[in-house]
Amino acid sequence: MPFKLVGEIGLKFFGKISASISHEIKNIMAIINENAGLIEDLTLMSEKGIPIDPERLKNISAKIIKQVARADTILKNMNKFAHSIDEPFGQIELGELISLVCGLSARFASMKGVNVEVNNIKTPIIIITNPFFMQTIIFRCINFTMDNCEKGKTVFITSKDNGNSATIAFGKLREFFESKENLNFPQKEEKILLNALKSEMILSLDTKELILNIPKDINK
Amino acid sequence: MGEKVLLIDDEKDFIETLAERMKNRGMKVSTSTSPIEALKKVENEDFDAVVLDLMMPEMDGIKALTAIREKNPQMQVILLTGHATIEKGIEAMKLGAADFLEKPIDIAKLSEKIKTAQAKKMILVEKGAEEKIKNILGGKGW
Numbered sequence: 489m490p491f492k493l494v495g496e497i498g499l500k501f502f503g504k505i506s507a508s509i510s511h512e513i514k515n516i517m518a519i520i521n522e523n524a525g526l527i528e529d530l531t532l533m534s535e536k537g538i539p540i541d542p543e544r545l546k547n548i549s550a551k552i553i554k555q556v557a558r559a560d561t562i563l564k565n566m567n568k569f570a571h572s573i574d575e576p577f578g579q580i581e582l583g584e585l586i587s588l589v590c591g592l593s594a595r596f597a598s599m600k601g602v603n604v605e606v607n608n609i610k611t612p613i614i615i616i617t618n619p620f621f622m623q624t625i626i627f628r629c630i631n632f633t634m635d636n637c638e639k640g641k642t643v644f645i646t647s648k649d650n651g652n653s654a655t656i657a658f659g660k661l662r663e664f665f666e667s668k669e670n671l672n673f674p675q676k677e678e679k680i681l682l683n684a685l686k687s688e689m690i691l692s693l694d695t696k697e698l699i700l701n702i703p704k705d706i707n708k
Numbered sequence: 709m710g711e712k713v714l715l716i717d718d719e720k721d722f723i724e725t726l727a728e729r730m731k732n733r734g735m736k737v738s739t740s741t742s743p744i745e746a747l748k749k750v751e752n753e754d755f756d757a758v759v760l761d762l763m764m765p766e767m768d769g770i771k772a773l774t775a776i777r778e779k780n781p782q783m784q785v786i787l788l789t790g791h792a793t794i795e796k797g798i799e800a801m802k803l804g805a806a807d808f809l810e811k812p813i814d815i816a817k818l819s820e821k822i823k824t825a826q827a828k829k830m831i832l833v834e835k836g837a838e839e840k841i842k843n844i845l846g847g848k849g850w
Contacts, residue, residue, distance in 0.1 A: 599764075
């Protein structure tokens with residue numbers, strides 16, 4: 489694995505995801521802070537003789553619980569993401585990895601006003617690869633598809649087991665290109681990642697999908 | 709009379725609760741989770757201050773700030789952000805933001821900034837009215 493070549497790309501991705509997570513956590517803290525402040529307001533009002541409606545407290549509590557659950561999901565994803573750097577090669581379940589990258593991309597999708605739908609097959613697809621760089625290339629594919637998807641703005645991701653390899657398809661790309669060259673993808677950084685992951689990327693004009701072909705075992 | 713404020717943030721649970729707390733403090737508060745919808749509100753209604761989140765879908769806060777200031781140059785906009793970087797702060801101030809606050813918010817600080825914004829806006833409105841009168845009087849040649 490040529491770490492020197494892909495290291496900078498990986499570090500950039502790590503920074504981008506970390507910044508996004510910290511923004512999300514700040515937003516969650518802001519909501520919890522306002523709800524705690526509202527309880528304080530209601531308590532002060534009650535000291536002045538205005539009774540507290542128990543329903544109001546129930547609503548505030550529900551809002552706080554909702555935000556704690558939101559933070560928990562984000563932090564669980566963050567933990568899995570951070571540990572993906574632990575080993576250069578690891579056995580991973582592809583569907584699980586795609587779902588994780590989708591979770592990490594949720595804020596970017598929301599900013600772009602795009603929905604992301606994952607249709608993983610029920611049978612697990614086990615692959616041996618570099619988990620971190622595999623996440624990096626999947627993230628870049630999702631990002632590209634989000635910027636170039638069809639109207640209605642939903643990115644569909646499907647995975648397929650091909651025996652010795654696996655496929656991830658990202659669609660549907662909008663019909664804006666006359667030739668694949670116009671898309672300008674994959675660019676230099678994606679090409680470095682593809683080379684490191686022994687994978688290839690195909691733009692299918694027929695299915696309007698970006699297809700990522702990956703080996704089941706990177707060491708073979 | 710309390711300050712008239714427009715809160716713009718895509719986090720519904722955040723602006724709903726903040727609006728309630730601001731109303732408890734005597735302010736008249738309108739909310740919007742969409743910057744595009746908020747721009748329409750700014751066009752049709754006058755506010756003492758607009759509290760605007762920097763990062764939103766549809767339109768980022770800097771673009772929304774520019775659009776608000778184009779529609780109403782006297783509008784006082786206080787920007788909210790998860791991370792108040794110096795670069796973003798400078799950019800916002802250059803584009804005419806009245807102030808900049810980091811989330812989570814201290815409501816006492818926000819209230820103070822809204823009061824300052826309201827006072828600044830009143831001065832600008834008075835100045836504008838004074839200039840208009842001067843122009844009318846000068847134009848008539850009395």
